Amino acid sequence: MAESELAEEQTTAPRAPGQALLWIDSVVKSFGHHRAVDRLSLEIQAGEFFALLGPSGCGKTTLLRMLAGFETPDEGRILLGGNEIGSVLPHRRPVNMMFQNYALFPHLSVRDNIAFGLKRAGLPRADIETRVAEMVALVRLEGFEKRKPDQLSGGQKQRVALARALARRPQILLLDEPLAALDKKLRENTQIELMELQRRLGTTFIIVTHDQEEAMTMANRIGVMKAGRLEQVATPRELYEAPVSRWIAEFVGDINLFEGAATSRDADCVTVATGGMAIKAVHGGALPAATVSVAIRPEKIRLSPSDRPAQTGSRHPFNQLSGRIVEISYLGGQSIYSVRLDNGAILKSSVANATRAAVDSYSPGQPVIAWFAPEDCVVLAQ
């Protein structure tokens, strides 16, 4: 019985991309009076690498645990390949999870940890051996099969956990902060390995993380969660370049925000009055009535010594704001310049240190002009 279940999983042809594999439909989950997940809907396609991103307590882990079956939704449905799985017990779901602290069985060897799920599926002995060997090779742990988890390094444990979760060839692999326990260098390498692995296997990955860089690096699509709801679901590029709210703009990456009132519009450009300055920003749609924020990323702001730079690549005249440099943070590849504008606001500009000479081009107290294109600005409602 169990064997045929797993065999069926294996033979199921991968769904054509574009056809939703997982459909989360208005799911609600409360703990006491706290709504951890609040009428959340989401579709995930087969083969996607999807990241659930959000600050701690936003409900992303609860959502992942509902997909694994450790929590049951109070309301709503979860459909996997068209079948409702909301109340299916975890051990009967074609979904596997890689746990945050790996949850490796301490009394079992690497081999037995990986074989655990295969034995439960009732696979013949020979098949188990082949599959374990395959998984061990996949995560490059040859020679470590007989070790116990305590005899492994953090990175090796992480790979055992990955192999164990993938051994059953799940339709979806859930990853709960899989890299949180690794140090920075190892984390970056592992991110790339995970991406390659996902592309090679074609398995749908859903990763939960609070690290936006990690999500941006690995995922095809990111769902940003806030207080139990999805604030925005988009590709990393859209999320960064076209955030839908001020909260998203501030959560993902660094940003300069100018609050003000939209005063006039000229074709696709609105003018926002903010603290005695006027900033032009490209904005489609109706003129926002109330106060708005103009958002501009630090790397899209260029600096120049008092004279006006040559304009390139914009149909609109550049915004130009004058001020003085107050602080320079040298970060190696780039430097962050804090500029106090004439109206007192602080603007951050990051500049790539393309040449050694460029590093020394500014000093604190020096007057500068910050200039940026209206196309690079995003107008956000408050």
Place this chain on the structure above:
Amino acid sequence: MSARRVFTRPARLAAIAPYLWMLLFFMVPFGFVLKISLSQTAIAQPPYLPLFDLSQGLAAIKDAAAMLSLDNFRLLASDNLYVLSYFRSLVVAVISTSILLVIGYPIAYGMARLPARWQPFAMVLVIIPFWTSFLIRIYAWINILQHDGLLNKMLLALHLVSTPVVWLSTDSAMYLGIVYSYLPFMILPLYATLALMDPALLEAAADLGAPSWRAFWLITFPLSLPGVGAGILLCFIPIVGEFVTPDLLAGSNALMVGQTLWLEFFTNKDWPVASAAAVVLLILLIPPLLLYDRLQRRQLEGGR
């Protein structure tokens, strides 16, 4: 400034403290018992032939060595009374410890699964009986189990029996008493290991296709074995030497070794035979201790 200085003098003293303790409170008294067990009974004060006196010098010790005899041990082996009481002690200890494990494990498991804020409360409930003297609790059981005691009154009132049942002075009463008094010693080490277990392990087992009963036998139980071992040892060893509970609750037709010892010491005043019986009891208890030690060491090595 070598690495040796890491261990300061107080720390080194602390390290030898357990050995000092063993020497003073175990090895020295055991030496006395061993000495008496090799002597002969006598009508004297104390009631055995003095073996040697260090003040008499080397010659006296040589004389004494010639007087040493294993007669007491031969007697133990030849007399059915002793062999049977050793056997009964082991049987009672095995049965009681098994019952304790079967009852104690689910209780400890339940405690470990309680919400964290309830666990200290459950712990207090387990320990609370210790606040009353052990002897008083056994007497309370005598009250409950006697002919017109609480248990019989209840059974009669519920019409489960028509005449009072004889409870007191039976093996059932003794097992009840032993299980009752040793339960905390079984529960506490079990609870300690179960409470430390990462709940994510069971989720991982479920995620990998193990129904909860499977996960229990494949994950929870093997990981709780150190606690099982500690609980068994903490109960088994003192139960083998039990004296009070069998004496007060069981019948007098079969004796445990603790009771035999008591008889030899106080009724027969045969200290050498009683000492020999105590020495044999200790020797009987060494193998299970060594076995436990080996199992635990293997577990530690396996985990490294």
